[in-house]
Amino acid sequence: MRHVIVALLVLAVVGQSTASSADSWSNLSTPAQVWYGTGSFFGSLLYTPAKGTFCLLGGIGGAATAIVSRATASKVFNASCRGTWVINPAILQGQEKVQFVGEAPPARAAAR
Numbered sequence: 001m002r003h004v005i006v007a008l009l010v011l012a013v014v015g016q017s018t019a020s021s022a023d024s025w026s027n028l029s030t031p032a033q034v035w036y037g038t039g040s041f042f043g044s045l046l047y048t049p050a051k052g053t054f055c056l057l058g059g060i061g062g063a064a065t066a067i068v069s070r071a072t073a074s075k076v077f078n079a080s081c082r083g084t085w086v087i088n089p090a091i092l093q094g095q096e097k098v099q100f101v102g103e104a105p106p107a108r109a110a111a112r
Contacts, residue, residue: 036089043087051100055081078104 028036058080066073082102090096 033089036092039092040087040089043092047087047098048085051083051085054100075104078102 058076062073062076062080065076079101082104083099084091084097087098088096091098
């Protein structure tokens with residue numbers, strides 16, 4: 001079970017690479033890439049469980065809120081479960097910000 005969790009965490013960290021950070025990533029020396037990669041792994045190891053706990057508690061609160069107002073419950077779900085889930089090298093380099101509390105997705109245009 002531990003191996004599965006570690007494998008998923010590694011995949012999540014590797015999968016967070018973005019095109020914008022790919023250019024700056026290739027300009028770094030190999031030791032710097034190793035340090036940023038290691039830092040993102042261990043940062044995610046600490047950060048992701050905290051974010052998961054926040055999302056779980058927000059889900060419980062959102063479920064209780066949904067009884068009264070679905071719109072408010074949606075805001076609670078979005079705030080607690082959206083945002084940054086893993087620490088990637090771009091965050092450690094200061095190119096991206098950690099967004100612990102998520103934002104609601106942009107409003108969709110009404111279907112005609």
